[in-house]
Amino acid sequence: MKIGIVTFHNVYNYGGMLQAYALCQFINQKYSNCYCIDYQQEALTRKYRHQLWDPEKPSVQNVKHFITYYILRRNYKKEQKFNAFLKHYIPLTSAVHHIGEFRAVSASFDILVSGSDQLWNPQFTGGQLDPVYFLDTNHSPRKFAYASSAGARDFNALELEQLKQYLDSYQAVAVREEYLRQQLNPIKQNVQVVLDPTLLLSKNDWLSIREPVSGLPQEFILLYTFDNDSKTIAIAHRIARELSLPIVSLFKVKTKLPIQYTLADLGPAEFLDVLDKCRFVVSNSFHGTAFAINFQKDFYSVYKPSNPHRVLNLVKKLSLENRVINSIQDLPQVSKWGIDYSIPMAALEKERTLADNFLTFQYDGDLQQA
DSSP states (O other), rough: OOOEEEOSOOOOSSHHHHHHHHHHHHHHHHHEEEEEEBBEEEHHHHHHHHOOOOOSSSSHHHHHHHHHIIOOOOOOOHHHHHHHHHHHSSBSSSSSSHHHHHHHHHOSEEEEEEOOOOOTTTTGGSOOOOOOTOOOOSSSSEEEEEEEEEOOOOHHHHHHHHHHHHTTTHHHEEEEEEEHHHHHTTTTTTTOOOOGGGSOHHHHHTHHHHHHHOOOOOOOOEEETTTHHHHHHHHHHHHHHHOOOOOOEEOOOSSOOOOOOEEOOHHHHHHHHHHOOOEEEEEESSHHHHHHTTOOEEEEEEEEEEEEEEEEEHHHHHHGGGEEESGGGGGOGGGOOOOHHHHHHHHHHHHHHHHHEEEEEESSBBGGGG
């Protein structure tokens, strides 16, 4: 059986590309013949596209981009590493640019999967629901969704009607957040909430593909905030000061607080190595939080009001609610910063079993019988 996944796979952020790898890898370990359909979604492509002059952007933004990317070469090395990881680790189809090409390429697949990340959030797909991410085909393959997300989107009545029409052809729907499940319940039966794909793989699975990073301090605080969040930076600085450890940031941040190391050009495989070597993680990112848990690191996840559901769902499942804080004032005394992972990891194994069962048994049989 041939299985095709649509997801946000070709994006230059660690969570996006690694969740795409994880779902493909997990299914291929069990069944093989799973591919990521190489959909070049227009809005996402435009976001990451580099060109000398983009007529859709203001002149000031074009000049700034020219200087930072073409002269200073900022992000160039990082993007090359992401491209190499994608080519080496994620099995891809030929490129797909629109619904017509998707229908042609998907015709060779027996099973189609709406994968994880915010595929169903119009904010990231040009302001509307994208039919490719809803597996709108001309043939009748088996369809299901695994850990699909719409972030914090509140669907309007028209969008809910569109969702109903799309999801009527799905044999099963599993989403990443309870918030989305509640919105879909009136239009689709038996919607489940499952783990993000990155948590389907164990720490050892991830370390098997890491690439070593040299020059790191023996112990350090890992700062993971890609939106320059001042609260996250301040909390990391407080923890670093209390533990007498340097900060390693995965992104260039604007702050007057000292950041001893900035590793802004890491690829996905190098990120895994840095994560493994760190002492403590401070992040306001969902995937930063998810990887910290999977690697059993002490961590604090900083509350993100624009999209809180995904982190809150995860920590609640794993009895780690006290690791989400909103400010420095929420930090307990240092003696309480360590995490006993016995209960969270037992809960994670239970969730992995539920996710495995979902992927194996779909109403009338498992994937091998589909």
